Structure formats: structure tokens, C-alpha cells
Amino acid sequence: MATTVVEIERKYDVDEHVPFPDLVGLPDAARVDPRAPFMLSATYYDTEDLDLIRSGITLRRRTGGEDAGWHLELPVNGERHELQVLLGDVSEEPPPELTAILRGVVRDRPLVGVGAVDTRRTSTLLRAADGRLLAEVSDDRVTGRRLGADRREPEGWREWEVEFDVDRDGLADELERRLLAAGARPSARRAKLARILAATSPPAPGVATRKSKQTTASAALAPYLATQVAELVRLDPLVRADVPDAVHRMRVAGRRVRAVLGTYRGMFDRARTAPLRVEVKWLVDELGRPRDLEVLRDRLDVVLDSRGSTVGADISAEHGAAHRAAVEAMTSPRYFSLIDSLRDLIETPAWSSRAGKPAHKQLRAALVKDVRHLERAVARASRTTGTHDRALRLHDVRKAAKRIRYSVEAVEAVEAVVPVFGAGAERFAAILADMQEVLGDHHDAVVTRIEVLQLAERHPDLSVAAALSDLDAATAVQEHAYERTVRRLLRPKSRRWLR
Secondary structure, eight states, rough: EEEEEEEEEEEOOOOOOOOOOOOOOTTTEEEEEEOOOEEEEEEEEEEEOOOOOTTTTEEEESSSSOOOOEEEEEETTTTTEEEEEOOOOSSOOOHHHHHHHHHHHHHHHHOEEEEEEEEEEEEEEEEEEEOOEEEEEEEEEEEEEESSSTTOOOOEEEEEEEEEESOOOHHHHHHHHHHHHTTOOOOOOOOOOHHHHHHHOOOOOOOOOOGGGOOOOOHHHHHHHHHHHHHHHHHHHHHHHHHHHHHHHHHHHHHHHHHHHTTGGGGOOOHHHHHHHHHHHHHHHHHHHHHHHHHHHHHHHHHGGGGGHHHHHHHHHHHHHHHHHHEEESHHHHHHHHHHHHHHHHHHHHBHHHHHGGGHHHHHHHHHHHHHHHHHHHHHHHTOSSSSHHHHHHHHHHHHHHHHHHHHHHHHHSSSSSOOOOOHHHHHHHHHHHHHHHHHHHHHHHHHHHHHHHHHHHOOOOOOOOHHHHHHHHHHHHHHHHHHHHHHSSGGGGGGGGG
């Protein structure tokens, strides 16, 4: 079984004869414990085309030290999400619990040894006054070599590595100042393997630099669409590994792709993109159940407090089953076909003749239609009074707001060629984001209330009166917040940018 470790790591290149600095007196570090040098040996695995390292992922088999075993490192927002499996035997085949996580990246391509690294490590442990480990600072003398057909002479270098178990800004910043003052340089490479393979990540989508009125619709949409497809692909192994929030972020990336292909459907060859919208919706829906259970579990933890310990265990078990079902869907031919089709769409776009015309006029017309749809959804919700029916209508409002928000962000975000509509559109998107958040909380509270009532039927000893009261109060607050947001949204000046 794999165990998970989340670490924050900083690496530094350093010349051979630079003395290691004194680490006494760092913030929060009451004790400095040097360790005797020891040896580490690691064999790194990848496809022949280095798909893993190009995705920022490393898979290695390590011997020596206190964490001998298989290590799979996934990049998560500047941190390392590391899964470890004990060696167990002398097999040099990667364990199936790790290769399953990599299925979306490597498909059926075999994983082979591509590099080997031997490290003579001298570590210093920084501890708090109570003995807790705050950081490990390692002085590594490394020898690395390629494996396989492209063997080369071994390469040697020295580096300093700092690992934190949690984010410790004060300690990390002061420690970095000392290391840099001693002669270290921030390393451009995250992994030792990247140095001996000289592998790089694929370049980001190119960005043009034209004036807004000269920008075509295709030029405005292409960078954002490419970024969101790349995000879907990047999140694949994180979802399989059940990294916190990965399912949610993959759903958001899918919805953003679908919003662009839907709102701006006139800019595309619909014979190619209409089926893709259906397939992206399928993926988003498959990810929906584990995400809903994540939210429900967190909310029940709050509203039931200690009274719901057994309930929380039940929800966690249900979440585990839902996550396994989602991963099974992501291992199907249908899923791989979808990812391949989205990549093809980026490499060989399916633009219509309208996409070559000025973005401002073409995209504005599409957004006006969606804004009118949102206004009708708001009006229907305002005429609905029944609790259940109103919750459904407000959910429709939220979906309409979300689609417009993503569609506006597609041409106003940092990936855009230039902002097509400007500050007015950004303010409108910000209002939609507020509405989406308020209605999201409203929907979650309504769903949680239903779940609490059902739990009370299954667990007669569970006291839920206080929880129901809290949920009703929260729903009332969200209703008022929604009404305030609607008033902001419907002001004529909020939509002036659409003229």
C-alpha cells in the first residue's frame, strides 16, 4: 500500500569547495542536529520519450537512507505530493499502485530505467524546542548517469536541498538568505534526473501582441483553450492519486473548455466541437459524485461536529467508492479518446470563417445571448417561492453565471492575447464570481440539509436540531447575499461593456 508525504522543497546549486554555512539561530529552530554522511542510490523510471519528467513527475526506486522504496513525486502548486511504496522484494518493476496513477500520462508505453543517481548525503536537522522536525538541510555530492541506449559518461555535481514538512515562510526565507550568502544559487531544475537527461517541460502556448481591435476571435480564444486542455492533462495523475482538490480543479478546467466551445460555438466547426462538448460534460459528470461527497463530508464535519463521527466514516467510505468509479471512467477508451481529441483540437484548430474576424464584435454577440439567458434565469427564480423549486431555479442561475464568467475570463485572463473588452468585463466577471460563490454555498447548504434529515432517519440517536437550525440560518444569509449580487449585476452600468 502506498503512503503519502507532502513536502515543500528548495534546491540550490553550489560549487565543490564552498563551505557549508552555520545554521544556528534560525527562526523557530532551537536545535541543530548534524547527521553522519550516508549513501543513497536511485534508479529513475520513465518512458523512452521521457513523458514523466516532461510533465514534472518523477518515479524512482531508492535504496539507502530511512525511506528506501519506490517514490512517485507529483508536482502540486510548488509542493511535492509524494507516494511511497516499500521495496518488499528485489523486483525492479514499478509497483502497480503507482503505475495506475501514471496511466493517463504514459498510456500503454513501458516504463524503463532511464537514469541512475548515487548521492553522498550529509544532513542537518532543524528542530523546534519540543523536538519537532522543522526542516532537513542536505549537502549532496551527486553522481548521475543515463541508462539505456543513450548512455553517457557519469556527471558529478554538488547541491544543497532543503525539505519542509509544512510551509514555514520565516524559517525558509532566512535559511535561503544564509545559503545564498554562503555561495549557493537557486537551482533551475526541480529533480536530479532532469540534470542528467536535460529534459524540459513543453513550452507554454504562444501569446501574440496585437492591439485589441486587430485581434481576431481565434487569436483571442486559442491561448486560453490551450491552457485549459493542458490543465486537464496535468491534473490527470493528481486525480488518480486522490490529491486534495484535484477532482474539483479538473472539473473546473473541463467546464472552462466546455464554456468556450459552447458560448463561442459560432467560432468553431461545430461538426468537430459539438461532440467534444458532450464528451467533456460526460467527464465533468463522472467527477461530480466524488466532488459532491468531498463537499458534503466537509460540511457535515462542521454542522454535526463530534456528533457525526460514524456518519463521517460512512461518507468517507462512499467517497472512496465514488473516486474509484471516476478513476475507472478515466481509464476507459472513451476518456483517452476525449483527451486525444482535445489535444488534436489545440494542434489543428477547427475554426469557422467567423473566427478570423475581429474578436470584439464576434465574441460580444455570443456573450449577449448568454447574458440574456442569465437574465431570464434570474427572473424565473424571482417568481418561484417554494423552497425546493426555488433551490432548483437558483441552481440554474448559478450554472448560467458560471458559463458566462468562464467565457469572459477566456478573453480577459492572463492567457489572452490582449483583453478584448477591458475593465468593464473584468468587473462583470467578478460579480459573476461572487454570485457563483454565494449560490454554490446556498446549493451545498440545501443538499446538506436533505442529507442531515436522511441521516437522522438512519441514525435515530443522532441529534440534528442544532445542525438544521444552523443550515437554515446560513441559507437565509445566502439568499440576502444573492439578492444584493443580483442588484449589482442588473445595473445598466454593469453591462455597459457589452454595447
